[in-house]
Amino acid sequence: MSTLDWTVLSVYLVCIVSFGYWVGRGNRKVDDFFLAGRSMPWWAVGLSVMATQISAITLIGTTSQAYNDGMRFLVVYFALPFAMVILCMTLVPFFYRAKVTTAYEYLEQRFDLKTRTLMSLLFLLQRGMAMGVTLYAPSLVLSTLFGLSEPLTILVMGGSTMLYVMKGGNKAVIWTDVVQMGVVWTGIFSCFFMAVHNLPEHVSFRGALAIAQTAGRLNATNLDTSLETPYTLWSGLIGGLFLMLSYFGCDQSQVQRYLSGSSLMQSRLSLLFNAFFKVPMQFIIVLTGVLVFVFFNFQEPPALFNSAARAQFAALDSPEKTAAEAQYKAAFETRRSAALDLGIARSAASEQTYQAAQADFAKARTNVATVYKAATHTESYNDVNYIFLHYVLTQIPHGLIGLIIAVIFAAAMSALSGELNSLATTTMIDFVRRYRGVGTEERDMFLSRMFTVLWGMFACLVAMQAGKLGSAIEVVNRFGSYFYGSILGVFMLAVLTKKASGTGVTLALFVGMASVALVATFTKVHFLWWNVVGSVAVFVVGYGLSLVFPQAAKPSAAATP
Amino acid sequence: MSQADENSDSGAVPLFGTWRNIYTAVVVVIVLMIGFVYAFSRFPY
Numbered sequence A: 001m002s003t004l005d006w007t008v009l010s011v012y013l014v015c016i017v018s019f020g021y022w023v024g025r026g027n028r029k030v031d032d033f034f035l036a037g038r039s040m041p042w043w044a045v046g047l048s049v050m051a052t053q054i055s056a057i058t059l060i061g062t063t064s065q066a067y068n069d070g071m072r073f074l075v076v077y078f079a080l081p082f083a084m085v086i087l088c089m090t091l092v093p094f095f096y097r098a099k100v101t102t103a104y105e106y107l108e109q110r111f112d113l114k115t116r117t118l119m120s121l122l123f124l125l126q127r128g129m130a131m132g133v134t135l136y137a138p139s140l141v142l143s144t145l146f147g148l149s150e151p152l153t154i155l156v157m158g159g160s161t162m163l164y165v166m167k168g169g170n171k172a173v174i175w176t177d178v179v180q181m182g183v184v185w186t187g188i189f190s191c192f193f194m195a196v197h198n199l200p201e202h203v204s205f206r207g208a209l210a211i212a213q214t215a216g217r218l219n220a221t222n223l224d225t226s227l228e229t230p231y232t233l234w235s236g237l238i239g240g241l242f243l244m245l246s247y248f249g250c251d252q253s254q255v256q257r258y259l260s261g262s263s264l265m266q267s268r269l270s271l272l273f274n275a276f277f278k279v280p281m282q283f284i285i286v287l288t289g290v291l292v293f294v295f296f297n298f299q300e301p302p303a304l305f306n307s308a309a310r311a312q313f314a315a316l317d318s319p320e321k322t323a324a325e326a327q328y329k330a331a332f333e334t335r336r337s338a339a340l341d342l343g344i345a346r347s348a349a350s351e352q353t354y355q356a357a358q359a360d361f362a363k364a365r366t367n368v369a370t371v372y373k374a375a376t377h378t379e380s381y382n383d384v385n386y387i388f389l390h391y392v393l394t395q396i397p398h399g400l401i402g403l404i405i406a407v408i409f410a411a412a413m414s415a416l417s418g419e420l421n422s423l424a425t426t427t428m429i430d431f432v433r434r435y436r437g438v439g440t441e442e443r444d445m446f447l448s449r450m451f452t453v454l455w456g457m458f459a460c461l462v463a464m465q466a467g468k469l470g471s472a473i474e475v476v477n478r479f480g481s482y483f484y485g486s487i488l489g490v491f492m493l494a495v496l497t498k499k500a501s502g503t504g505v506t507l508a509l510f511v512g513m514a515s516v517a518l519v520a521t522f523t524k525v526h527f528l529w530w531n532v533v534g535s536v537a538v539f540v541v542g543y544g545l546s547l548v549f550p551q552a553a554k555p556s557a558a559a560t561p
Numbered sequence B: 001m002s003q004a005d006e007n008s009d010s011g012a013v014p015l016f017g018t019w020r021n022i023y024t025a026v027v028v029v030i031v032l033m034i035g036f037v038y039a040f041s042r043f044p045y
Helices: A003-023 A030-038 A042-053 A056-069 A071-077 A080-089 A091-097 A103-110 A113-146 A150-197 A205-214 A233-250 A252-258 A264-295 A307-314 A319-344 A348-376 A384-395 A400-436 A441-469 A471-496 A502-522 A527-548 B019-042
Strands: none
Touching: A003 A150, A003 A400, A030 A150, A030 A400, A030 A441, A042 A150, A042 A252, A042 A264, A042 A400, A056 A071, A056 A113, A056 A150, A056 A264, A056 A384, A056 A400, A071 A233, A071 A264, A071 B019, A080 A091, A080 A233, A080 A264, A080 B019, A091 A103, A091 A264, A091 A471, A103 A113, A103 A252, A103 A400, A103 A471, A113 A150, A113 A252, A113 A307, A113 A384, A113 A400, A113 A441, A113 A471, A113 A502, A150 A252, A150 A264, A150 A400, A150 A441, A205 A264, A205 A319, A205 A348, A233 A252, A233 A471, A233 A527, A252 A264, A252 A400, A264 A384, A264 B019, A307 A348, A319 A348, A384 A400, A400 A441, A471 A502, A471 A527, A502 A527
16 A cells, blocks of 8 residues: 555544544433434435445455355345335334334333343344454454554554444444445445456456356356255345344344434335345445456456465475466466457357366366465465455555545444444443433443443454454354344244233244254255244244243233234 | 324325335335346346
């Protein structure tokens, strides 16, 4: 990065923290801190909902995944608009009528205290650990690429976010998210246009798409009906629907954003804003990754995108390394020539030649990784998160590089700020205020800020230890997938049935999670279907158990269907 | 528009008039979008 890039990044960081601090200066009451005084316009809340969902690793990971696997990941978002409509018609009005601050507060009105406490605890546990990963993943990539200290990167991202969330609460989160989404969109469109602009002179946009299609990178709609095939249209539409319903309807980090709307209408419009714009936005992101793939057909990409691994590989002195390098270079040249033929004039013969060359190139790349792993005694090597940033650092003009890195920071900070604010809110509302009573505004504001700081420190600590935890991170992510569907099952019982009881749904929650664990352990069913398994198991078992253990106290009228 | 209207299901919705219209618009747009992505990924470039 040049001085200009560092200046752009530094200006961005100073401006966003100052803006967050300034915009949240009027907070006097706890309701201002948690729900921005329920005064936010729909478009700001809509952008904030979008920003909270896009983490840095979503951005750099999705583009890089498109480079490796094509556009198939896009199907995950197809169900989002349907989920938004369903939520606007069901859960959101219930939350409004029940006048709640957290989604779990509603569960006490509908069921009982133990259901509320259990669900809040699950949220704190899962989201707290996930927040560490939100912070760790981009920090690892950025520190590797720039040779920076990993703890320093974590502290800059985590510390600066903590600072403005602590001062400004939800209002600061939402208004900084609006700015951050502006930065993210500018960055995404810049990358897209640069990817088109960087195509070779003889290759048109149509030719580039022909290359991508022949390489299987435009595979966005797989109609395979097997439950084991990843990212089919059906798993995206059905499994994705349950996932999106759970994430946007039952996860406090999202619920808190749209409960900040000044009315039910504003909250609904904020969700429908996402319903209209999310899929086109993701389409542009994955297409950018595909165009980067096409670009690297004409310019030799490194066999190892992780710069630290590449340096280690370069330092090796063995005949295997020399042979692997020679094979890689030869395979690239063959593929480049085949891609040029295909990009200029597509024919059945040029397609076949390209497919064979692409297969050889993929084998040569794998061979380099195998030699690297054997020589350095590395168990596994995965450089998927480094691909897009390597492209940015080597192919994008200076100044714009700083902007793209600012985009990565913006995405990380917007996701982190929403999570931080929701964790502090749940701790305060579902535990402190519920069990110790409502205090004075001053005391509760002080405690809310303190919990923001404590959760921020927790996130930084988890992020700093994440490298050592290794597979524990995978366990955390897997754990999240285990209970997303089951949590949705609890809320489905709450809003769709009159007979569901607290004891019934609490017991069913464990049955749901166990069902998902069994499916995940003993079958190869793709994870998107786990959400359906969890929801259906909880709904059916919970309804049955509720008939055996009926509700003792009558629920609040506003909370019942 | 009053706060009561904004919190009810029958209040006027900006641009689309009613909630039913906006929900229908969302569903139509996403179905068209899926159709576009399907055609985009299969078109013989």
